[in-house]
Amino acid sequence: MANGAxxxxxxxxxWRRVGVSLTVAPFLLFAVLFMILPAGSLxxxxxxxxxxxxxxxxxxxxxxxxxxEAYAMSLRISITTAIxxxxxxxxxxxxxxxxxxxxxxxxxxxxxxxxxxxFAGVPLAFAFxxxxxxxGIVTALLTQLGINxxxxxxxxxxxxxxxxxxxxxxxxxxxxxxxxxxxxLRREWREASAILGAxxxxxxxxxxxxxxxxxxxxxxxxxxxxxFGAFATAYALTGGTFTMVTNVIAQEMSGDVLHNEALAYALxxxxxVIMTITIGTYTLLQRRAERWLRA
Amino acid sequence: MFRRFWPWLWVSLGVLYFFLPIYATFVxxxxxxxxxFSLIAYDKVFADPRFGSSFMFSTQMALLTIFCCMVLLIPTxxxxxxxxxxxRPIVEFMALxxxxxxxxxxxxxxxxxxxxxxxxxxNTTLGTYGLLLAGYMVLSMPYMYRSIxxxxxxxxxxxxxxxxxxLGAGWLTIFVRVIFPNIRVAVLNGSFVTFAIVIGELTxxxxxxxxxxxxxxxxxxxxxxxxxxxAAITVLSLLLTWGIVMIMQFLGRNxxxxxxxxx
Numbered sequence: 001m002a003n004g005a006x007x008x009x010x011x012x013x014x015w016r017r018v019g020v021s022l023t024v025a026p027f028l029l030f031a032v033l034f035m036i037l038p039a040g041s042l043x044x045x046x047x048x049x050x051x052x053x054x055x056x057x058x059x060x061x062x063x064x065x066x067x068x069e070a071y072a073m074s075l076r077i078s079i080t081t082a083i084x085x086x087x088x089x090x091x092x093x094x095x096x097x098x099x100x101x102x103x104x105x106x107x108x109x110x111x112x113x114x115x116x117x118x119f120a121g122v123p124l125a126f127a128f129x130x131x132x133x134x135x136g137i138v139t140a141l142l143t144q145l146g147i148n149x150x151x152x153x154x155x156x157x158x159x160x161x162x163x164x165x166x167x168x169x170x171x172x173x174x175x176x177x178x179x180x181x182x183x184x185l186r187r188e189w190r191e192a193s194a195i196l197g198a199x200x201x202x203x204x205x206x207x208x209x210x211x212x213x214x215x216x217x218x219x220x221x222x223x224x225x226x227x228f229g230a231f232a233t234a235y236a237l238t239g240g241t242f243t244m245v246t247n248v249i250a251q252e253m254s255g256d257v258l259h260n261e262a263l264a265y266a267l268x269x270x271x272x273v274i275m276t277i278t279i280g281t282y283t284l285l286q287r288r289a290e291r292w293l294r295a
Numbered sequence: 296m297f298r299r300f301w302p303w304l305w306v307s308l309g310v311l312y313f314f315l316p317i318y319a320t321f322v323x324x325x326x327x328x329x330x331x332f333s334l335i336a337y338d339k340v341f342a343d344p345r346f347g348s349s350f351m352f353s354t355q356m357a358l359l360t361i362f363c364c365m366v367l368l369i370p371t372x373x374x375x376x377x378x379x380x381x382x383r384p385i386v387e388f389m390a391l392x393x394x395x396x397x398x399x400x401x402x403x404x405x406x407x408x409x410x411x412x413x414x415x416x417x418n419t420t421l422g423t424y425g426l427l428l429a430g431y432m433v434l435s436m437p438y439m440y441r442s443i444x445x446x447x448x449x450x451x452x453x454x455x456x457x458x459x460x461x462l463g464a465g466w467l468t469i470f471v472r473v474i475f476p477n478i479r480v481a482v483l484n485g486s487f488v489t490f491a492i493v494i495g496e497l498t499x500x501x502x503x504x505x506x507x508x509x510x511x512x513x514x515x516x517x518x519x520x521x522x523x524x525x526a527a528i529t530v531l532s533l534l535l536t537w538g539i540v541m542i543m544q545f546l547g548r549n550x551x552x553x554x555x556x557x558x
Contacts, residue, residue, distance in 0.1 A: 020378045024386070027371040031389040034429045038404025039396050045407065088312070091305040099302025109306060112313050115537060121495045122514040123532050126525040127316040130323035135522070137319035168312065175309070229397030232497035236515050246399045253403055253502055265407075268400045275395045283391070 039272060046265035058266035066243065067267065074228060074245045077159065081166040082223035088167065089174020089223075090216065096175075097182035110179065113172035120169040125236035128165045132156050157238050165233055170223050177222060181215035184292055211292050218285035225278040229271070245271055317533065324526035336527035345507050346528070350535075353500075353510035356424075357493035360431040361486045364439040365475075367432070369482075372440070373474060376447050377456065390440035393433050398498040405430060406502065423503055430499040435489035439482075446481025447474075494532070 049055045062068075096106040119127075131138050132149070133156050139149055155161055185208055193203045231246040240247050245267055252264035327336040340346055375383050396404070409416040409426055416422035455477065459469045475482075500509035506516045514532070518525040 020374060021382075023374045024371055024379065024382060027367055027386065028389070030367060030429075030432070031392070034405075034433050035389070035392045035396065038401060038408050039392075041408045042400065042404045088309065092309040095302035095305040095309075099305070100299065101302050101306060105306060109309065112310070116313050119495075119533065121497055122511050122518065123495065123529040124316075126514070126518055126529040127320040129518075130526040130529070131316045131319035137322050138315065168316065171309065171312070225394065229399075231397065231399045232495075232511065232515075235497065235501075236518055239519065246397060249399050249403055250498075250502070253399075253406065264403070268403055271397055271400050272395060275397060279391060279394050 042265050042268045043272070045262065046269040049262055058262045061260070061263045062266055062270070067248070067263075070243045070245045070248045070267075071270070073159070073243055077162055077166065077244070078224045078227035080163055081170050081227045082220050084163070085167050085170025085223050086174050086216065086220045089171040089219070090178055092171065093175045093178035093182055097179055098185065109175065113175040116172040117169050117176060120230070121232035122236040124165060124168060125233050128156060128161070128168070128237070132161070132164070157242075162234060162237065162242070165237065166227050166230070169233075170226065173226060174219050174223060177219040178212075178215060181212055181289060185211065212289075214285050214291075215289035218282050218289050221278055221282045221285060225275055225282065228278065229275060317530075320526050320529050324523060324530050327523040327527075336523035337531070339521075340524050340527050340531065345513055349507060349510045349513040352508055353494050353496075356428065356431060356509070357490045359428060360435060360493050361439075361489050363428065364432050364435060364485075364489065365443070365482065368436075368439055368443050369474065369478075370470060372443050372447055373452065373456075373470070376452055387440075390436050393436050396433075398430075398434065398496070401430060401433065402499045402502045405499075417503065427499055427503050430503070431489075431493050431496065434496065434499070435485070435492050438488040438492075439485040442481050442483075442485030442488075443478060445484075446478030449481065450474075450477045494535075 046058050047054055047056065049057060092109065095101055096109050128136075130136055132154075133139065134150060136156075142149055156164075189207055189211075190203055193207050198206065229246070231250065234240075234242055234244060234247065235250070240250055249264055249267055249271075252261065252267075324336050325332040325334070327333060327339075371386065375386055393401075405426055406417070408414070409422075416426050452474070455473055456469055459473045464473065495511055496509070497511035497515060501512040501515070504512070507513045510532075514525070514528055517528065
């Protein structure tokens with residue numbers, strides 16, 4: 001190639017590159033301004049005290065019964081609803097894929113799941129108040145049948161109630177996540193194991209479940225993250241008084257309880273760390289799960 | 296038939312879990328007057344002007360969010376697909392960041408960075424709304440990103456762009472009249488999710504605008520004060536969301552049909 005030609009080629013590409021790269025700038029600017037900067041600011045502030053000096057004291061302050069209770073409750077609710085939601089979601093996803101139900105049922109369930117996984121927050125809390133609150137329809141019905149829920153220790157505005165409400169948006173998400181994975185189970189695998197003499201239980205135990213395991217775990221981790229960051233549902237149901245990390249941060253923003261802004265930064269940082277681990281794990285598991293899905 | 300017993304059982308359980316609260320809410324909303332079924336709760340809901348105004352506000356914010364997300368993401372992703380494949384992991388990562396920041400933490404960060412000097416964005420209404428819009432865009436980013444990305448993957452982008460260019464189209468024309476119509480169905484998918492997110496979003500609106508401007512904070516406030524109206528509003532909001540889902544699905548199917556027709 002002649003030197004002159006190479007020169008012009010180089011010049012043209014360089015300019016085009018600069019122009020092309022600039023088109024990504026608005027997105028990156030937006031991301032830095034409205035995602036990285038706010039999160040980063042909380043992160044940095046969590047290492048400083050009220051006088052602006054660098055310190056680890058805020059994290060030491062987290063060793064407080066109320067903070068520990070808040071984290072423990074958030075983790076407990078997230079883990080419990082992730083497990084229950086995953087099991088129920090898996091069973092429903094199994095029913096509409098491998099279970100061989102009519103095509104219409106499958107479409108309907110997937111539509112419901114789409115709506116229900118989005119039907120969270122304030123209206124969902126109201127729906128459960130109308131259903132299982134003190135004067136709720138189902139509560140009244142059960143009382144007529146001689147079962148008084150509230151005299152038997154049930155309370156919608158407590159841990160058990162929150163679990164019940166969270167599962168409402170958790171299990172449909174699991175259905176949506178697991179359906180493609182279950183669709184990926186190929187007929188040939190079942191036939192091959194049958195030829196080799198495996199019965200149904202053996203097929204599930206040694207073939208299907210090991211293949212599905214990364215997808216199931218990925219789904220559970222996703223549900224965990226889904227519940228851990230949730231705020232609106234618990235806020236609408238309990239008025240924000242229930243001791244969870246999200247509520248404590250919210251109370252700090254409204255200006256009561258902690259009176260320690262630096263500690264709230266540390267709490268927020270703790271949430272970001274846990275969510276980062278969660279989403280990281282999910283991404284890795286998802287990648288592992290997709291290995292079997294690829295044609 | 297017996298072989299299908301367990302699948303039917305699990306599906307019935309799921310459907311029961313899904314519909315029982317909706318059914319109970321509906322019945323509850325009709326019981327505002329003792330002893331009879333009536334629509335009194337609904338009358339009261341509509342009698343409050345804040346119901347309509349907050350719903351309109353959230354609807355407008357939702358549409359604005361969808362529009363701004365598309366303007367920001369479609370050109371970016373098109374360029375990434377065509378020319379800057381190496382940058383794609385970075386942008387992909389950025390689009391996942393919102394999952395890592397719970398909305399309470401996000402609004403906390405916004406108030407910390409933007410609500411105090413030197414920026415003090417929240418001192419003006421426009422600044423507050425702008426910040427809220429940015430927050431909504433962040434919340435819906437992963438979904439919009441995914442649906443636009445899927446749309447662009449599904450079409451022969453390079454050929455379309457080259458064909459338009461050889462016919463003399465500029466980039467604006469290419470985006471508005473070639474790329475957008477071709478990924479419209481995929482984008483509708485993300486738009487629907489975004490709409491649902493913004494309409495139901497409590498946290499950002501609650502801490503930036505206070506109690507009664509946006510829809511969800513208004514609902515939460517009503518829920519604390521009343522018994523039957525919240526149920527009525529829940530039924531209404533579910534109907535509205537469902538209606539919008541149906542309209543969008545209908546639009547989506549229609550466009551799919553027209554796109555698939557000529558092929």
